[in-house]
Amino acid sequence: MTLLVISDRALKQYLLILTLIFAAAFFMGTLLSAPVMKDASDAFGLVVDSLRGLAGGKLFLYILVHNMIASFLILISGMLVGIIPILSMGANGFFLGVLYRQVAEAVGYSKAALMVLPHGILEIPALLIAASYGLWLGVTVVRRMRGKESIFIRSHMEHAFRRYFVVVFPLLIVAAGIETALILLSH
Numbered sequence: 001m002t003l004l005v006i007s008d009r010a011l012k013q014y015l016l017i018l019t020l021i022f023a024a025a026f027f028m029g030t031l032l033s034a035p036v037m038k039d040a041s042d043a044f045g046l047v048v049d050s051l052r053g054l055a056g057g058k059l060f061l062y063i064l065v066h067n068m069i070a071s072f073l074i075l076i077s078g079m080l081v082g083i084i085p086i087l088s089m090g091a092n093g094f095f096l097g098v099l100y101r102q103v104a105e106a107v108g109y110s111k112a113a114l115m116v117l118p119h120g121i122l123e124i125p126a127l128l129i130a131a132s133y134g135l136w137l138g139v140t141v142v143r144r145m146r147g148k149e150s151i152f153i154r155s156h157m158e159h160a161f162r163r164y165f166v167v168v169f170p171l172l173i174v175a176a177g178i179e180t181a182l183i184l185l186s187h
Contacts (some may be wrong), residue, residue, distance in 0.1 A: 008083060014132040014139075021126065022093035030104075056184055064176035065121060071130035071168055075160060077138070079153075082138025085131035087114020092127060094121065119179055126171035133160040 052061055070088075077084035096116070104112035142158050145147035 011129075011132050013137040015128060018085065018089045018128050018131050018135060023092040024088045025093030026097035026184075028102055029094040030101040030103065032098055037057070056180060059183060060180040062174050063179050064172060065144050067126070067172045067176060068169070071127050071172065072164065074127065075130045075164055075168075078134025078137040079157075080138065080139055081142055082135040083116070085134035085138070089107075089128065090171040092124070096124075118182055122171045122175035122178065126168045126175060129171075130164060130168045133163060136160065 074085050074088050077088075100112055102117050103115055106112075107115070135157055137153075137160055138150055140151075142154060144153055
């Protein structure tokens, strides 16, 4: 079997695991007490405030570069036995849950879903795919250390990088465009 077939089949289980972690963390974020929610909301507010002064093209590039760096670091950090991709997806789900609950308390749950969903419709799947490849690389490193993997790690890394640029990167470009448009329309 080729590396492509093996990794793409294996990726599904990592994608499922990380999606479940993301969803559980999202749910936990919606259950937070008010003081913890306020701290998370204040941190998010700082990020939003830093974006307010950016014009369309600069805003798009900022969002794209930020998401590219974050997703690429998640993928590469998977080499550290896959811990960072797991923690990253948990943190992303948690903070999105906090944001969703805060918006829902202000405008209602249905309207909050319509406001939050477009921001993550492509960005979250892109991050989950990058994290899945990172987790796959981490498991491969562990298997290699135990002598259960014979293919060189470099081959796995090259495959993951190719898939990043073919799948994740295009999703991030479109996601940055959507997010830029939504931010600009909201002002």
